[in-house]
Amino acid sequence: MRTLPDTDIYAVLSDEYSRGRGNVETARLLLEAGVKIIQYREKNFAVQRRLEECTAVKRLCAAHGACFIINDDVDLARAVQADGLHLGQSDTRPEEARRLIGDKMLLGYSVTTQYEIDRAKNIPGIDYLGVGPVFATGTKPDAASPGGLALLDYALANSDRPIVAIGGIKLEQVTALTRRGVRYLAMVSELVGAEDIRQKVVDIRAVIAGC
Numbered sequence: 001m002r003t004l005p006d007t008d009i010y011a012v013l014s015d016e017y018s019r020g021r022g023n024v025e026t027a028r029l030l031l032e033a034g035v036k037i038i039q040y041r042e043k044n045f046a047v048q049r050r051l052e053e054c055t056a057v058k059r060l061c062a063a064h065g066a067c068f069i070i071n072d073d074v075d076l077a078r079a080v081q082a083d084g085l086h087l088g089q090s091d092t093r094p095e096e097a098r099r100l101i102g103d104k105m106l107l108g109y110s111v112t113t114q115y116e117i118d119r120a121k122n123i124p125g126i127d128y129l130g131v132g133p134v135f136a137t138g139t140k141p142d143a144a145s146p147g148g149l150a151l152l153d154y155a156l157a158n159s160d161r162p163i164v165a166i167g168g169i170k171l172e173q174v175t176a177l178t179r180r181g182v183r184y185l186a187m188v189s190e191l192v193g194a195e196d197i198r199q200k201v202v203d204i205r206a207v208i209a210g211c
């Protein structure tokens with residue numbers, strides 16, 4: 001089914017931020033903590049390493065009933081039969097990607113400005129929007145300028161697709177985002193870089209529950 005799971009946390013893997021745990025072990029810890037969406041985002045690894053890691057993470061996700069999304073790479077998403085593909089403004093065009101991945105795989109699309117939010121309305125085949133960076137982030141050196149809460153408000157008011165907030169999201173921002181009406185919170189460093197991933201997930205969910 002082409003909908004994001006009924007959940008809150010959207011974890012994005014990063015070997016670099018994983019405290020040496022690596023992507024597969026990090027995915028296992030996230031899944032055991034109850035995370036239901038995991039994105040694989042490694043831009044500089046060799047094809048074979050990416051394929052092996054994605055095959056392992058996909059299997060773990062399937063065993064935990066979680067959704068596995070691959071960033072950027074249409075061929076890799078197809079090869080491992082991922083549940084979803086995430087593309088940005090400079091990646092394969094969503095219409096072309098949809099043609100290649102068929103009609104079963106989820107397709108996420110990044111928007112960084114109000115203009116891109118408006119333009120995305122007319123693009124068919126997109127299942128959710130990744131909106132951000134909301135806040136400043138050191139994780140993506142080529143990120144656009146942070147759009148702040150105003151960008152999220154605009155997306156929530158002007159798009160009928162599910163909104164995934166991303167960029168600089170730490171535990172401290174969860175209250176503001178949740179109260180704004182954001183349902184999905186995508187995080188890289190805050191989650192995969194946590195000393196205790198299970199505890200971090202518990203803490204984030206406690207904040208959401210208190211909103």
Ligand SMILES: Cc1ncc(COP(=O)(O)OP(=O)(O)O)c(N)n1
Pocket residue numbers: 010039041071072086087088089090091108109110111129130131140164166186
């Ligand atoms: C959920 C989510 N939202 C946005 C992005 C960023 O995608 P993109 O702009 O293509 O940048 P890269 O991640 O490819 O550097 C994302 N990955 N996930």
Ligand SMILES: Cc1ncsc1CCOP(=O)(O)O
Pocket residue numbers: 132133136137138139140143166167168169186187188189190
């Ligand atoms: C992939 C991506 N897209 C926009 S910001 C970003 C990185 C977010 O990383 P972090 O959660 O560590 O700020």
Ligand SMILES: [Mg+2]
Pocket residue numbers: 071072086087088091
């Ligand atoms: Mg991309």
